[in-house]
Structures are given as structure tokens and as C-alpha cells.
Amino acid sequence: MQADDLLTKHGDALYAFARQRLDNDDDIADCIQETLLAAIKGSAGFEGRSAERTWLIGILKFKIIDVFRRRSREIPYEAPEMNDESESFDSHGHWQKQRAPRSWAKTPLEELEGAELAEHLKRCIGHLPGPMRIALTLRELEGFSTPEICKTIGVTATNLNVMLYRARLHLRRCLEEAGFQGTEN
Structure with a gap:
């Protein structure tokens, strides 16, 4: 060989x-x-x-x-530049109607098949801070469990959940800015 x-x-x-x-x-x-x-x-x-x-x-x-x-x-952890998360929720912790996630016009799988979405998704993931990008990649692309990811990158489960939440929120905003909008419920 x-x-x-x-x-x-x-x-x-x-x-x-x-x-x-x-x-x-x-x-x-x-x-x-x-x-x-x-x-x-x-x-x-x-x-x-x-x-x-x-x-x-x-x-x-x-x-x-x-x-x-x-x-x-x-790489030290740095939160990405994002709007204040409290803008999305009311005083009871529920989504504000205008900021609530909307259903996608097509299923995510149908959209993912489009080369444009895949390219924007790569770009958006690339803009995430290193640890957040690593956590998201291990979870979504590699299918690692929470304990496996925590052990790999040296964070607590709570910290990982916050990182994944913020990463997903960032990806959603990034994709929406690129024109990928959900539909009204």
C-alpha cells in the first residue's frame, strides 16, 4: 500500500x-x-x-x-454579533408574533437540495466563531451525542446547549438575510 x-x-x-x-x-x-x-x-x-x-x-x-x-x-469563545435575543420574546418568554419562526415554504430537505441554499449554509456556518462552528458540525454533520461533543471540545452540557442554540439562531438569521424566508403559520 x-x-x-x-x-x-x-x-x-x-x-x-x-x-x-x-x-x-x-x-x-x-x-x-x-x-x-x-x-x-x-x-x-x-x-x-x-x-x-x-x-x-x-x-x-x-x-x-x-x-x-x-x-x-x-480559540477563545466569542459570541457572534447578533441582535439582543430578548427582542424575539415577550415578558413571558413566548415568541413575539413578528419574530416567531415561520414554517419553511419547502421542507428543509427540498431546500437543501438546491445548490444555492447549500452554498449560503456553508458561508453562514463559516461565519460562526470556532467553538460554535465545531459544536454545530459535530452535532449536525457528524451526529455526535451531547456527552461526546462535551468531551471533545471541553464544555459542559449546558454551555453546549447555549452554543448550539445561538449557532442555530445565527444560521437562521444569516439564511433569512440571504433571502431564505419561512412562511407565515
Whole structure:
């Protein structure tokens, strides 16, 4: 098993997978390189019970998680510039009618199939502060549980829930600013 052969056969798939989860080209290149090195070192343990590409992407997932762990220790948390959350709620904690979430004109899945929404979503996620982006990526793209995310990025469950809430609120506002509006209930 040679790194050049693996890169030729699976480089595009590895890059696409890493690109969806990481926003830094250097981190992407490092993760792919570390994945190939780990694959070569561990090639004796590859029993062929899965496709070679599946095995490589499994290794890549762990390399990406390592980047998330490193980033969570390096990047101080900063809340994104957002309007005061209290503007959205009345004195009883209920949504104000004009700020309440509206149903989407199409289902999120139908919208996601559109390339425009996917591009705006990537851009909006890219504007989130590092820890918030990492938490959202682990939850929504990787399907990690709360305890797994808390352990990975070193936060409490309460802090994680606040981060995810704010990230989702930011994404909704960002998408609405780009013209993706819900419908009236």
C-alpha cells in the first residue's frame, strides 16, 4: 500500500469529506496527509471487511476530531454579533408574533437540495466563531451525542446547549438575510 496510490484513488473523496467539515486548507491538507500515513502504518490491520475508501474516511474522521479538539483549546469563545435575543420574546418568554419562526415554504430537505441554499449554509456556518462552528458540525454533520461533543471540545452540557442554540439562531438569521424566508403559520 503506497501513499501515492491511495491519494490517486481516494484523494478527491477524502478532500471533499474534509472540506465539508473544516474551513482551513492547511488543516484539510494535514488531516489527509495524517490519514494516509496512518493508513500505511496500519495497513497490516486492514482486513478488507469494508471498502478501502470507507476505511480511509473512518481514519480521516478521527483526524478531523483531533483538529476540533486542538481548536477548542486554542480559540477563545466569542459570541457572534447578533441582535439582543430578548427582542424575539415577550415578558413571558413566548415568541413575539413578528419574530416567531415561520414554517419553511419547502421542507428543509427540498431546500437543501438546491445548490444555492447549500452554498449560503456553508458561508453562514463559516461565519460562526470556532467553538460554535465545531459544536454545530459535530452535532449536525457528524451526529455526535451531547456527552461526546462535551468531551471533545471541553464544555459542559449546558454551555453546549447555549452554543448550539445561538449557532442555530445565527444560521437562521444569516439564511433569512440571504433571502431564505419561512412562511407565515
